Amino acid sequence: MSGLAVTPVLAQLSDDFFGDRQGAADRCPGNNELCPGWIVDNFTDYLNPLWEHVLLSVIPLAIGFVLATGLAMLAHRYPKLAPPFLAFVSILFTIPSIAFYLILINVTGRGFATAVVALTAYTQVLIFRNVLTGLREVPQGTVEAAQGMGMSSRQILFGVELPMALPTIFAGLRIAASSTVGIAGFAFFAGAGGLGQSIFADPRFRGNVVAASVLMILLAAALELAVLAVQRALTPWQRAVSR
Amino acid sequence: MQAATLEFRHVHKQYPGADKPAIADLSFRVEAGDICVLVGPSGCGKTTAMRLVNRMIDLTSGEILLDGRSVMERRPAELRREVGYAIQQIGLFPHRTIADNIATVPKLLNWDKTRTKARVEELLDLIGLDRSLGRRYPAQLSGGQRQRVGVARALAADPPLLLMDEPFGAIDPINRERLQNEFLRLQGELRKTVVFVTHDIDEAIKMGDKIAILKEGGHLAQYATPSELLMYPADKFVEDFVGADRALKRLALQRVRDIDLWKAATVRTGEDSAAAKAKLADADLPYLLLVDDRGRPKGWLSDRALSGERIVEDLRSSADPIVEMDDILRDALSDLLAADTRYGPVVDEAGAVRGILSLEAVGHALAATGGHVPTATELARESAAHDGRATADGLSSGSGSDLARS
Amino acid sequence: MIHAALGPFGDAIEFIFKERESQAGTVRVGGLGEIWDFTSTHLLLSFTATLIATAIALPLGIWLGHIGRFQFLATSISNIGRAVPALGLIVFFIAFLGVGFTNVCAALVLLAIPPILTNAYVGVRGVDPETVDAARGVGLTGTEIATRVELPLALPTIMNGIRIALVSVIATATIAPLANVDTLGRPIISPNVYGTAGQLGSCIVVALVTLGADGAFAALQRAVTPKGLKVGQRPKARRFALKFPIPTRSTT
Numbered sequence A: 001m002s003g004l005a006v007t008p009v010l011a012q013l014s015d016d017f018f019g020d021r022q023g024a025a026d027r028c029p030g031n032n033e034l035c036p037g038w039i040v041d042n043f044t045d046y047l048n049p050l051w052e053h054v055l056l057s058v059i060p061l062a063i064g065f066v067l068a069t070g071l072a073m074l075a076h077r078y079p080k081l082a083p084p085f086l087a088f089v090s091i092l093f094t095i096p097s098i099a100f101y102l103i104l105i106n107v108t109g110r111g112f113a114t115a116v117v118a119l120t121a122y123t124q125v126l127i128f129r130n131v132l133t134g135l136r137e138v139p140q141g142t143v144e145a146a147q148g149m150g151m152s153s154r155q156i157l158f159g160v161e162l163p164m165a166l167p168t169i170f171a172g173l174r175i176a177a178s179s180t181v182g183i184a185g186f187a188f189f190a191g192a193g194g195l196g197q198s199i200f201a202d203p204r205f206r207g208n209v210v211a212a213s214v215l216m217i218l219l220a221a222a223l224e225l226a227v228l229a230v231q232r233a234l235t236p237w238q239r240a241v242s243r
Numbered sequence B: 001m002q003a004a005t006l007e008f009r010h011v012h013k014q015y016p017g018a019d020k021p022a023i024a025d026l027s028f029r030v031e032a033g034d035i036c037v038l039v040g041p042s043g044c045g046k047t048t049a050m051r052l053v054n055r056m057i058d059l060t061s062g063e064i065l066l067d068g069r070s071v072m073e074r075r076p077a078e079l080r081r082e083v084g085y086a087i088q089q090i091g092l093f094p095h096r097t098i099a100d101n102i103a104t105v106p107k108l109l110n111w112d113k114t115r116t117k118a119r120v121e122e123l124l125d126l127i128g129l130d131r132s133l134g135r136r137y138p139a140q141l142s143g144g145q146r147q148r149v150g151v152a153r154a155l156a157a158d159p160p161l162l163l164m165d166e167p168f169g170a171i172d173p174i175n176r177e178r179l180q181n182e183f184l185r186l187q188g189e190l191r192k193t194v195v196f197v198t199h200d201i202d203e204a205i206k207m208g209d210k211i212a213i214l215k216e217g218g219h220l221a222q223y224a225t226p227s228e229l230l231m232y233p234a235d236k237f238v239e240d241f242v243g244a245d246r247a248l249k250r251l252a253l254q255r256v257r258d259i260d261l262w263k264a265a266t267v268r269t270g271e272d273s274a275a276a277k278a279k280l281a282d283a284d285l286p287y288l289l290l291v292d293d294r295g296r297p298k299g300w301l302s303d304r305a306l307s308g309e310r311i312v313e314d315l316r317s318s319a320d321p322i323v324e325m326d327d328i329l330r331d332a333l334s335d336l337l338a339a340d341t342r343y344g345p346v347v348d349e350a351g352a353v354r355g356i357l358s359l360e361a362v363g364h365a366l367a368a369t370g371g372h373v374p375t376a377t378e379l380a381r382e383s384a385a386h387d388g389r390a391t392a393d394g395l396s397s398g399s400g401s402d403l404a405r406s
Numbered sequence C: 001m002i003h004a005a006l007g008p009f010g011d012a013i014e015f016i017f018k019e020r021e022s023q024a025g026t027v028r029v030g031g032l033g034e035i036w037d038f039t040s041t042h043l044l045l046s047f048t049a050t051l052i053a054t055a056i057a058l059p060l061g062i063w064l065g066h067i068g069r070f071q072f073l074a075t076s077i078s079n080i081g082r083a084v085p086a087l088g089l090i091v092f093f094i095a096f097l098g099v100g101f102t103n104v105c106a107a108l109v110l111l112a113i114p115p116i117l118t119n120a121y122v123g124v125r126g127v128d129p130e131t132v133d134a135a136r137g138v139g140l141t142g143t144e145i146a147t148r149v150e151l152p153l154a155l156p157t158i159m160n161g162i163r164i165a166l167v168s169v170i171a172t173a174t175i176a177p178l179a180n181v182d183t184l185g186r187p188i189i190s191p192n193v194y195g196t197a198g199q200l201g202s203c204i205v206v207a208l209v210t211l212g213a214d215g216a217f218a219a220l221q222r223a224v225t226p227k228g229l230k231v232g233q234r235p236k237a238r239r240f241a242l243k244f245p246i247p248t249r250s251t252t
């Protein structure tokens, strides 16, 4: 525990990684086998990490959506803003999240908030890009007709352009949703828990790895489906066409 | 709302950064209830001129007066809500139902719900769409239906002025013809002031009460009624633009009822032969036309029909083509040529014979309005070239001979 | 001292450049030598996995796109690829197949296949059908159309797919030390040996390596884009589109 004096944050982290590696394996009779019975018996142990993971996914997605949409609307108005902002968030997105979390905790401290900051940053490329693309793809003729009928630029943005961009916006949000679930798997490096922590707690124990991974996959799928459901509810004209 | 007058006074427009003006010293006046067509080659400034009216763009100098008041004094949004606007791309909102699309301007003007709903239904009826289509989305309609909705949306708040930029430009010829006719019928009821942009001179001639021909750089080449334009083109540019067949194009401006028809010698079966022969002396055509007791044409009589004391039904040939009083002269002529004959009976709404249309009568009509009088052979030659289009247009409503061919 | 002013970052940078004693004091760790060893293993692992994935997914994606069927297969692979977390996949391989370079490499190959496959498919499908028709009209065979027309025209999209795959593989290779493969993730996974300075130092190097690889690939992409595609594009819109490929899978 010599590191404690220098950076308590990181020293504690190392304890978190390997805390009960031995203990978990003992609990499965087949020893390191995949045993469904064990997963059923110990399922409640995954509920808390799962809940953490849900929060780690939904909160950054919500904040990221509002932020990126606002910024994209601004960039739609002032096109020069788009390239620098995209370049910035693209670079952030390229940096592996583990590195990002560990660098960030030295600036903002360890915990849930830091993980949320990082995860929110990661959502920006996907959502911003799609919102902007969606807004730019609205046909000129439609905007012109709206102007010609005397709609203000605000009315056009909120009443015409944004609704028409919804399918593209939601496509971005869907990708961002599963992406965020995946990246949140490393959020325990920032001390924010989640299912990744469960996996890392005993990475050699198959029952554990399968249980936590499947929960992550299910969460990703559930979030995508939820986004899809909201999209379908908000874009009735799209269903009408395909019918 | 009443129709408005529109006047351009020495209007100039130069786009920022452009070295030449897009509109130069444009002046003309549109009377209330008239359709004014802006026509000219691509890039001559038609769209620019039209967009100056509702301040989609602002003029550089000069004045545009809507009902005597400069548009530059008006707030753009308020002005645009008062002026209908329909464009080639239509620009329907795909995420709103047809009814909501039509209700766009009424909603901007804060009309109450019942009034808006009533207006939407009125407009759907007006453009001939079933009311149930109001619940559909634009993607569920055909191109022609969407274009009608575009016009209905522009008319929603009963604007005194309607701006239309190549509204039928993206529609196939058959549907375009149909939409043009529908619009003319609508205009007959509504009597709006309309500014209509097109690059198609035939459409201009058909739609316009007045035509403004623009040339490159936004110069007004001529402002006149369609027939003036065809008879007295102001310069070489206009002459070229309206085309070498401009004399023939005048045929599209007149209906059969507008010209002096030949007098027909009509007889019924059982009439006295001698009296019938006497009728021939008074007629313009040396043939007797047999009609039924309601005066509807049955056919041309042969000499043998007259050989007895009373007229018998012995026909030399059928009465085809039968032309209606409301037929456009161009189509009626086309019918004659297609039937390979020089004359055909003209009937009224009840189907009774009112006279005879002949190639000579058509030639006379063209001569009477000035210009070169084409001989019958010239007419036949030129019209054969013209015929293809008349047929494709599907405008012909006389005897179906040329329709059957197409 | 500059290092002191930078706090933990100063210490981390020093770790990169200068050897020091391990936390337990038994071995010497850090310094450019060891960092280079980690980096080369990291890159070797990443490139191998990406190359193998490309060799598998690229012909398959082009073929699927060329015959224009199995749209469902291509979308499903893309969707599944997005939903399966990188962490779960790697650890799953270790838990079931054991540790070692081969196993972790195999896991990374699986990770890299979806973006390459779907981008190849989408790229080929996106080629203007009229262009393909014209090619058939002048007498090119199916194979010739695929290699001489569709492939060059789909190249920008294909390269985007490989680029996305490479970046996620490099990022995910950070947890390869769980399988006893000593990539740059080693000091991150084992802070009890390398200390917090080693952990942070490695993070900085990993970030730089990823950005470097991404940048180098972007340059390569620009170099291989057919000239005609560059000339025809409206400058603003296309630059915007090319520079920032949409990643289609979960990222590490």
Ligand SMILES: Nc1ncnc2c1ncn2[C@@H]1O[C@H](COP(=O)(O)OP(=O)(O)O)[C@@H](O)[C@H]1O
Pocket (backbone or CB within 6 Å): B015, B016, B018, B022, B040, B041, B042, B043, B044, B045, B046, B047, B048, B049
């Ligand atoms: N927004 C604009 N900015 C600059 N120049 C324009 C703009 N719109 C049109 N122009 C130019 O003005 C001229 C007239 O254009 P337009 O009114 O669209 O022609 P038309 O509708 O008759 O085809 C053209 O030379 C065109 O290039």
Ligand SMILES: [Mg+2]
Pocket (backbone or CB within 6 Å): B046, B047, B048
């Ligand atoms: Mg135009």
